[in-house]
Amino acid sequence: MPVQRSLFGKPVPAMVPRRMAVLLATIAVFAVITLVFTLPNSIPSGPSLGRFTDHKYTLPKLPKHIPSPSILNPFRQAAHPPPVQKNSTSGESKWFSNWNWLSPFSSSVTLDENRSLLPMLIPRTPIYTYYDHTVEKDAGLKEAQNELLLTWRRAWWAQGFKPIILSPAEAMNNPLYVELQTKNLNPQLKVDMSRWLAWENMGSGILCNYLVLPMGGQEDPLLTFMRNGKYIKLTRYAGLEGGIFVGSSAAITAAVKEALGNKERLKTATDFIGTINEEADEDSKTFDVDPNHESIAFYSNKTVTEKYPKIAQEIIASPAKGLLTLNKLINSHSHSTWQKRFPKGISVLKPCPEHMSSAVAPAKKLGDFLAMCPESPMPASCPPNLPKCTPCVSSTPMVVATPENYKNTSTLFTIGTVPHPFTMAVLTAFRDNIDVRWIRRESERDPWLAKITQVLLGTGVSGAPRVIKFKEAVASEHGRYHSLWVTPEKELPHDLDWAFGFSIPRNATDTGKSETPVPGPERRPKPEADLKDGPVASPEDMKKEQELLTRAVEFGRARSEQEEKLRGAIEAWNLADTEAWRFARAFLARSRVERLKWEEEEKSYAGGAGSERATSEGWGRWGDK
Incomplete structure (x- = not known):
């Protein structure tokens, strides 16, 4: 039974809820009208406010349009973007070199969403x-x-x-x-x-x-x-x-x-x-x-004669053949010296590892090649400046791990694969039919960047500081010599030898011949606790991952109007991941453009000596061969 209310001993009639709502709305409207029409008339006339003018105080005059430097200001006035710099485009990669390169989002300076903000080129x-x-x-x-x-x-x-x-x-x-x-x-x-x-x-x-x-x-x-x-x-x-x-x-x-x-x-x-x-x-x-x-x-004549007599004798017998052998020795010493700089090994980043094996396969193959003992005519020899070195064949093999997180340490070399948000989405969701509804309601924001910077910044940090840490890892003075960042949508550059300073081994297959001992996986020590390997996909999952990766590559090349909207939606939902992808792609492209421009200038001098001869051997996809 409903409760009967009473007032002064007399029953109060119950009010229907709909009538109550109408009553409250009427009271609210009446109150607003009363305030609007009666409040100005209630202010007394006279010098109550004029005392400020009597004492020569003036109220500040606000401009009609309040300027704001924020890129998020919807009323910001239109501005011309900075002039396009020379040699600042390579394929789809575009960049603008500026001292303010650590700005979280490049478009705040370039006024171009597709142009990345890179550090100034250091004069060589x-x-x-x-x-x-x-x-x-x-x-x-x-x-x-x-x-x-x-x-x-x-x-x-x-x-x-x-x-x-x-x-x-x-x-x-x-x-x-x-x-x-x-x-x-x-x-x-x-x-x-x-x-x-x-x-x-x-x-x-x-x-x-x-x-x-x-x-x-x-x-x-x-x-x-x-x-x-x-x-x-x-x-x-x-x-x-x-x-x-x-x-x-x-x-x-x-x-x-x-x-x-x-x-x-x-x-x-x-x-x-x-x-x-x-x-x-x-x-x-x-x-x-x-x-x-x-x-x-x-590697003077005196040094080669004293330290590498085998090669010295070969030079005397056949100068051309002997010098090629000496070149192979120098390359092996450079490679071994590089390996000694990173005693903790090579970290091939694999965030969200359940279905990322195919995406990081080229980087993993590169890491395996870098960890190999280089082919050498004298495997137990040392460089002339390091007579007490430990040759690769007798030292502990180099570790190649696939952790989820980036570690900022000088004893570890990092190879990072930076996927486009669409590539990350189709691989982590393990399906190619994603839509705007799935992006908005089911996917996380900036999952790749959040995972790799988790050790550095923890959780609960927004995308902007994570982008800054990532840019430092890629392009700072320390980062560019201790890491390499690539994208899975394109093949690895074939000229990475110039980034490392030696010729990277290109043949890791077993030919059945007796070659220089090469540390295999069974000889390599287990990685440290903070460099644990991620799970490896099954052959069936790897096949599907490759199909999804191919779909992502095709999506990046040509898109219909509907796919263009989907790309815009996923990039807007993952602003930090998109910025990281564009930055890494542009930084790698600019490095290549800088070197090719220098080579173009130098080939006219000294008869083109020291040039790289054309070869039919290509890298292809590192993980496919």
Whole structure:
């Protein structure tokens, strides 16, 4: 039974709920009308507010349009985007280099959703070598020397330098070349003097033999000093003979003039150093001799004879074949030196690992190749600058793990595969028929970036700070030498040798031959607890993953109007993941454009020596072969 209400002993009639709602709405409307029409009239006239004007106080006048720098401001005035920079496009990748590259979202600066904001390109310090391509040589010998020059260029480029090959053309362009021709010199000295004239013609920088290579990390103090490009004194390095010099333009010119003016020493000297008086006072010495050069390896005739007699004998018997063998030895030493820099191994990121095996397969294959012991004519040998190294064949094999999270440590090399949000969605959902409803109601926001930065930032952090951490991992001074970031929608670049500074092994198959011992999976130690491998998909799941990945690649190439809307929806729902994908793609593309532009400029000099010969061998998809 309903309860009967009473007031002063008299029953109160019950009110129907609908009538109550109408009553309350009427009261509310009446109250609003009363306030609107009666409140202005209730303000008294007179100087109640005029006292502010009496004391010369003025109320601030607000502008009609309040400007806001926020990109989220819907009333923001239209602005022209920054001018498009030269060489800032490669395929679908577009970028804009700016000091403000750590802005979470590039479009706030570029005003272009498809143009990524990248750090400014760091100027590369030139490092010169001298090669006389005009001398008549056997075709095999010329090809072997070209391979050595290519190895030299690749190693110094990976260290952040700009390797340039000089020739007699630069020497003849020097005004002092005429004076050199008037002197009767030892042929060996004349070549060395021509080398110095070519260097002096170019100005300051580094001059070295093309058998001098960097064998150390990018953080090495000597390599860091050389990259800075600021040299006060003309410096040579004890024990490296005339292998490498650094100096300013004025110091180089002074040294060349001193050498050409020393008539007595020119009669007996066989190299440039022999023409310099090094017995002078400390303050007036031409050269500053530095004994510290642990990160520089010089494969001189003397060093090869003493440390690698097998190769020295082969060079004597067949110069072309011997130099190719020496080139293979240098490459193996560079590879082993790189491996020693990362004792914790290689981390191939695999976030949300249940169905990401196919997407990260190329990166995993690259990691396996990098962890291999390089093929070497002398497997137990060490670089000249590291006589007490541990050869790869006798050391603990390099670990290759597939953890979910990124770890910022200098002892671990990271290979990250950054998927487009659509690729991530179809793989994690394990279906290709996703729609806007599924994106909005069932998918998580920015799942890839949230997972890889979970160790760095934890949970409950928005996408903006995660994007900043990711950009630092990709493009900071530390990050670009300790990681490589690719996208699964495109094949891995075929020229990754230039990023590492050595030729990466391309053949991991068993041919049945007895080769240099290579650590297999059974010999490799288990990864640490924080570098656990993710689950590996079954053959059936791998087949479906590959189909979904193919669908994602096709979706990225050509889209119908409906698919275009779907792409816009998934990118808007995953702003941070989209920014990370575009940033990684653009950073890798710009690195390639920078190198190709440099190669295009250099191929016109020194007869194109040191160029990379065209080959039919391609990388293809790393995981397919």
